[in-house]
Amino acid sequence: MQIECAETLKKIPPYLFVEIDKAKRQARAEGKDLIDLGIGDPDTPTPLHIIESLYKAACDPANHRYALDAGMPALKNEIALWHKKRFKVTLDAQTEILPLIGSKEGIAHTPFAFLNKFDVALVPDPAYPAYRNATILAGGEPYFMPLLENNDFLPDLKKIPASVLKKTKLMFLNYPNNPTSAVAPRRFLQELVKFCVKNKIILCFDMAYSEMGFDNYLAPSIFQISGAKEIAVEFHSLSKTYNMTGWRLGWACGNKDIVKAIAKIKSNIDSGIFQAVQIAGITALKTKEEFKQKMCKMYKARRDLLVGGLEKLGWPINPPKATFYLWTKIPYKMDSIALCDMIMQKAGIVATPGVGFGKYGEGYVRFALTQDKKRIKEAVKRLSFL
Numbered sequence: 179m180q181i182e183c184a185e186t187l188k189k190i191p192p193y194l195f196v197e198i199d200k201a202k203r204q205a206r207a208e209g210k211d212l213i214d215l216g217i218g219d220p221d222t223p224t225p226l227h228i229i230e231s232l233y234k235a236a237c238d239p240a241n242h243r244y245a246l247d248a249g250m251p252a253l254k255n256e257i258a259l260w261h262k263k264r265f266k267v268t269l270d271a272q273t274e275i276l277p278l279i280g281s282k283e284g285i286a287h288t289p290f291a292f293l294n295k296f297d298v299a300l301v302p303d304p305a306y307p308a309y310r311n312a313t314i315l316a317g318g319e320p321y322f323m324p325l326l327e328n329n330d331f332l333p334d335l336k337k338i339p340a341s342v343l344k345k346t347k348l349m350f351l352n353y354p355n356n357p358t359s360a361v362a363p364r365r366f367l368q369e370l371v372k373f374c375v376k377n378k379i380i381l382c383f384d385m386a387y388s389e390m391g392f393d394n395y396l397a398p399s400i401f402q403i404s405g406a407k408e409i410a411v412e413f414h415s416l417s418k419t420y421n422m423t424g425w426r427l428g429w430a431c432g433n434k435d436i437v438k439a440i441a442k443i444k445s446n447i448d449s450g451i452f453q454a455v456q457i458a459g460i461t462a463l464k465t466k467e468e469f470k471q472k473m474c475k476m477y478k479a480r481r482d483l484l485v486g487g488l489e490k491l492g493w494p495i496n497p498p499k500a501t502f503y504l505w506t507k508i509p510y511k512m513d514s515i516a517l518c519d520m521i522m523q524k525a526g527i528v529a530t531p532g533v534g535f536g537k538y539g540e541g542y543v544r545f546a547l548t549q550d551k552k553r554i555k556e557a558v559k560r561l562s563f564l
């Protein structure tokens with residue numbers, strides 16, 4: 179039988195990262211020593227106290243059963259406390275917070291809760307691919323907002339045509355940003371909230387990198403902007419902050435009607451998060467500030483090494499204030515796939531071509547600071563052939 183996929187699935191563009199993976203495997207099979215600055219996955223382990231908390235909770239038979247769909251009240255309370263402490267934002271633990279199986283899960287389910295056929299979701303370009311792909315899978319239409327360097331990688335809201343706005347129900351944004359490592363100033367967030375209120379757009383604000391800031395930078399929450407709770411939902415994740423990408427724990431929070439709709443979708447698809455993971459999540463959120471400071475210091479040292487090395491090679495770089503990425507303009511007449519191919523072949527360095535995040539990512543390459551200083555120094559040395 180000829181297996182026919184859904185039209186929506188056929189519309190999902192091929193995943194560039196699968197191609198990169200193939201090239202990586204091949205290079206490794208040839209015995210190349212690769213320095214992988216490709217994927218945004220922390221290289222250091224989950225802190226031991228979180229692992230111990232998981233172990234203890236996993237030993238308790240009470241946690242072996244189906245969890246509550248909507249998340250454990252104790253976890254939701256801890257999340258509310260965290261928001262209060264970190265942002266001075268008040269959230270109602272029961273109605274305004276929804277634990278997720280990783281924030282990607284919630285982000286990808288959101289369009290199903292709000293889009294009717296042909297409704298538009300505004301999606302940044304370049305961006306984390308889930309915003310576009312989930313919109314398409316839900317039967318909606320993505321409209322791409324270019325993130326350009328000359329506008330500090332913020333979307334120009336005035337450029338979105340009125341005809342598009344009429345059909346728009348959702349907007350995705352992510353600051354601190356992957357892949358550009360840009361941050362959003364408060365003045366932009368204020369304009370953004372006004373714009374979404376005026377145009378009746380649900381704002382999905384992805385803060386996966388909220389805790390990764392350098393040089394005293396602290397990312398603001400959208401809920402520090404007045405009026406935001408009328409229209410916004412914010413996505414958070416333990417993945418990058420506590421080196422817990424594999425554990426799958428995040429949350430959505432904000433407007434209670436938005437949160438409720440996402441919860442309804444989820445209750446029909448999954449049956450809650452393993453309770454032992456939720457309990458370990460509570461432990462993670464109680465982690466001393468010191469851990470975060472150490473982590474930021476570590477990434478900052480790596481950032482400075484790579485920025486310094488690339489600058490010596492003539493790459494124009496603005497050291498990022500946040501995230502563990504360097505998003506750099508390619509200083510040669512070469513597209514991003516060709517450049518990444520060349521540095522993989524000639525120097526054994528894996529980086530991600532900007533075009534993999536959207537057409538406005540062309541001309542850029544993303545380096546993830548997910549190798550230790552020694553390997554980053556080695557990478558800089560190997561790149562001197564450029």
Ligand SMILES: *Cc1c(COP(=O)(O)O)cnc(C)c1O
Binds near residue numbers: 279281283306386415
């Ligand atoms: C890593 C990442 C996420 C999500 O991670 P989860 O592991 O699913 O919580 C979400 N958004 C962006 C932009 C990311 O880079």
